[in-house]
Amino acid sequence: MNKILLFNPKSANAKYRIPNSIMSIAASVDGKYDWVIVDGNCEADSLEKIESYLSTGEFKYLGFSVMPGPQLRAAIPVAKAVKERYPHTKMIWGGYFPSNQPEAVLCSRYVDFIINGPGDYAFPALIDALENDKPFEFIKNLIYKATNGRIVKTPKEDLMEQDNLPPLPYDKLNEFYPIGKLLGKTYLGEKTMAYHSSIGCPFTCSFCAVVPIYEARWKAKSAQHVYKDVKYIKDKWGATAIEFHDNNFFVSEKRAVEFANLIKPEKMTWWGMARIDTMDKFKDSSLAAIRESGCKCIFFGAESGNDSILEQMDKGGTQSGEQILRFVERLKKFDIIPEYSFVLGTPAPTPEQVQSQIDFEIEFIKKVKAINPKAEIVIYTYSPVPTEGSELYKQVLASGFKFPQTLEDWVSPAWENFDLRKNPLTPWLTPDMIDKIRNFETVLNGVYPTVTDIRLNSLKRRLIKAVAGLRYKTSLYNYPYEIKLLHKVWRYRQPEIQGF
Ligand code: B12
Ligand code: SF4
Secondary structure, three states: OOEEEEEEOOOOOOOOOOOHHHHHHHHHHOOOOOEEEEEHHHOOOHHHHHHHHHOOOOEEEEEEEOOOOHHHHHHHHHHHHHHHHOOOOEEEEEOHHHHHOHHHHHOOOOOOEEEOOOOOOHHHHHHHHHHOOOOOOOOOOEEEEOOOOOEEEOOOOOOOOHHHOOOOOHHHHHHHOOHHHHOEEEOOEEEEEEEOOEEEOOOOOOOOOHHHHHOOOEEEOOHHHHHHHHHHHHHHHOOOEEEEOOOOOOOOHHHHHHHHHHHHHHOOEEEEEEOHHHHHOOOHHHHHHHHHOOEEEEEEEEEOOOHHHHHHOOOOOOOOHHHHHHHHHHHHHHOOEEEEEEEEOOOOOOHHHHHHHHHHHHHHHHHHHHHOOOOEEEEEEOOOOOOOOOHHHHHHHHOOOOOOOOHHHHOOHHHHHHHOOOOOOOOOOOHHHHHHHHHHHHHHHHHOOOOOOOOOOHHHHHHHHHHHHHHHHHOOOOOOHHHHHHHHHOOOOOHHHHOO
């Protein structure tokens, strides 16, 4: 009775993906402990499925992977029910939400341990300790509640060499969920595989949830290793496209070009996330090689066109508004679609300054679109993350902003909108300001519908463009009900809410 159940709570409505987070954890115990996977994205009733395993009496450990937002909402009722019905199950949570909000998670009383950041070493070490009645207090990357009620965080471990990690158990996953079904149809291709080729990020942007966990560290698998894994999935299950889920795939020009050269003969389409200032340093020949190898679109955190805001966000010092515009022009000649994301609604000393900053960004985004109409724009509203010590976070705390104290509060509709970066409940943003951001976004999405929505045919695109065009030209964004109606009827896809 020491089996492990690994659960990926539902996070996506339609598009299934290879559940890489729990797959890494499965790899870490494979061959040592028996494990099963329950992928909430593929189950009609996750709790029923989980209970079908727990009722055998063979399972002692239940691992959850939890991102904020809808995935957290899906995790809580399951965790509660399991703790009530199977109180001896050891509940272990990992992923971005519990790592960044451990107090709320551990005070819920239905989670026993949190793995803080990478679990490749910490998870098997914890299971070994619990199985053998050995102390777990010395295991790195662990958060737990001590007997005196204090929350204890053990030190962080160094990032592991990614090429030395055990291979992901794809064949075993295929026994639970046919991998063919986890290769979804996207605008990149008929069968898109999700792959994670590096962890962390070497930068410290003060709005980013990656920073408190990875603290400016980054480790990557080699291009050869990535190619070998991709080729395995292509040959065995027919993948035609790749979504790289790395926070920052293009940190190393050498690795990116090496991978491009390896993947080119496979004729696959691919996508990844990058920084503008990093890729602007890439040679023309590298950008050309990346495009020719099948990289059709790259997601860039542009964040702001204003240099002082970029500084406030600690964007790394070398990105500027001028560079954002120049780079969007530069990418045209390589036929790479840049997906630029912007973060609007950062704090400022007065409401007038907050408002004028929002107006500035709206005009800046229009400039980007005028230079390169193919550029995709993703607009987030700034939702604080606990980047202790950053100037931005200090400003946030000074404004009186507080995170919820309990898990139930986190999943209230208001805080779910916070996680979706729609309505962040930050004291300096008035409802009018939020409306302006969202209304502009609606009009922009009307004039330039995203290429990632594969259900939107050219007739629908032309129609919505015509309806929204006049508003865009005259900057009349208020009450765009007619565009919202079309979006609703056609179930328009919003990458900023649903994830890419
Ligand atoms: C894939 C992905 C998704 C997928 C779903 C993934 C799934 N689990 O089903 C989709 C596209 C649906 C998605 C959506 C969203 N996502 Co998302 N997503 C990611 C992404 C890109 C990759 C996650 C991944 O697979 N990593 C690969 C594995 C190997 O790494 P890992 O998850 O960190 O896992 C390691 C550790 O965390 C730990 N661990 C993780 N799980 C577990 C479980 C156990 C039991 C243990 C022991 C350890 C453990 O060990 C693992 C191995 O070392 C991350 C960013 C990133 N690069 O990680 C964002 C990220 C997690 N998402 C994020 C967000 C905010 C969202 C959204 C809520 C909002 C949005 N607009 O994107 C939406 C929600 C939409 C919805 N309807 O639910 C944020 C979280 C930020 C935060 N404040 O915490 C991230 C960090 C992106 C970012 N930089 O902002 N997402
Ligand atoms: S470059 Fe991207 S992933 Fe890295 S810290 Fe900044 S926002 Fe986060």
